[in-house]
Amino acid sequence: xxxxxxxxxxxxxxxxxxxxxxxxxxxxxxxxxxxxxxxxxxxxxxxxxxxxxxxxxxxxxxxxxxxxxxxxxxxxxxxxxxxxxxxxxxxxxxxxxxxxxxxxxxxxxxxxxxxxxxxxxxxxxxxxxxxxxxxxxxxxxxxxxxxxxx
Numbered sequence: 001x002x003x004x005x006x007x008x009x010x011x012x013x014x015x016x017x018x019x020x021x022x023x024x025x026x027x028x029x030x031x032x033x034x035x036x037x038x039x040x041x042x043x044x045x046x047x048x049x050x051x052x053x054x055x056x057x058x059x060x061x062x063x064x065x066x067x068x069x070x071x072x073x074x075x076x077x078x079x080x081x082x083x084x085x086x087x088x089x090x091x092x093x094x095x096x097x098x099x100x101x102x103x104x105x106x107x108x109x110x111x112x113x114x115x116x117x118x119x120x121x122x123x124x125x126x127x128x129x130x131x132x133x134x135x136x137x138x139x140x141x142x143x144x145x146x147x148x149x150x
Contacts, residue, residue: 019044021134025053030069034080045082046134052089054106059098062086087133092118099127107133 020042022033030047037045047069049062066084073079087107088095092114095106099121108118110131122129 021046047084049087054088054094
């Protein structure tokens, strides 16, 4: 089944405008991404970690950076809705760690022997698992595999 990632963004957005996907690895890049998205007229924004970042930068790094970014956005006069996606590569342990610490969206290798376990955990936590990285800029809605049948 497919669950649309748009439901995790605010509901008042113009569905005819493109959603923008930005790879980010620093707080500065996240801020720049939102500025570019706003100038480009993107209605929704996805901040995407580098490939396999959970393994070499760590889950705590990503989650702390995104928490800090959310704090900055809460204080900003104008902000766009966004979600963040952590790329866990094929590392099931990192994927499980991210999900149990509250990460709602991950990329995970579909060829991993632990795929089913990661999917089941994500479903139980109302999280989403992508099996390929989204394009840099693509229209919404972005289909996300969801094992819970939603």
